[in-house]
Amino acid sequence: MVLYGSAAAGDHIELQSDYNLLIALKRITPEDLRLAQAPMREWQRLGHPLPVYFTVEELTDAADVFPIEFNQMAHARIVLYGKDPFEFAQLSDRNLRHQTEYELRSKLIQLRRLYIPASRSIEKLCGLMGDSLASFAALFRAVLLLHGKDAPVAKPDCVRATAQLLKLDFYPFEKIFEFRAKGAMPSTEKETNDIFAAYLDQIQRVIDDVDHLDTDRHEH
DSSP states (O other): OEEEOOOOHTTOOOTOOOEEEEEEEEEOOHHHHHTTTHHHHHHHTTTOOEEEEEEEHHHTTTTSSSHHHHHHHHSSEEEEEOOOOOOSOOOOOOTHHHHHHHHHHHHHHEEEEEHHTTOHHHHHHHHHHHHHHHHHOOOOOHHHTTOOOOOOOOOHHHHHHHHHHHHHOOOOHHHHHHHHOOOOOOSHHHHHHHHHHHHHHHHHHHHHHHHHHHHHHHHO
């Protein structure tokens, strides 16, 4: 059993971040899953997502299918029980660029949709930006790996490193981390929407960079 994500990375925010678990077994039967129902019901009641179940063999076979997730788990994990399933796992970056662009574009599309109902509420818009940046920050780790750079474990450090690498405007990210961690929200609706607009621009620049990485590889 492995704890991964923000809690393992050390940037867990109480009452905002959840606890992500990976359970790796030699084999997984319906009975194994059924027996987990009672403790998992309580786990969900506390606000945490259901664990991810893999067989040990699947962790090896699926490394090229889930390169982002496996890299995240491998670099920020705490073994809670049993052996470390990643100790001898061979991580693959073969499909990393494609999955990274897909995830970035999907989250951008979702962000635009959710902005519509949140755009006239400072609190809702700050919540949207904080939640979405936590997701984007996890993908920025993959962006750094695609550029051959070491990716920091903590999300703020990962965003800062990406901003430096791609020469992004770090200001909107900094403001979002501030009101996510400290609750220091902007005082006006206009200021909040201005931060969102700047934030959206920087996300688009990251996506453009990842897209051009594919073009550059084909040209070479």
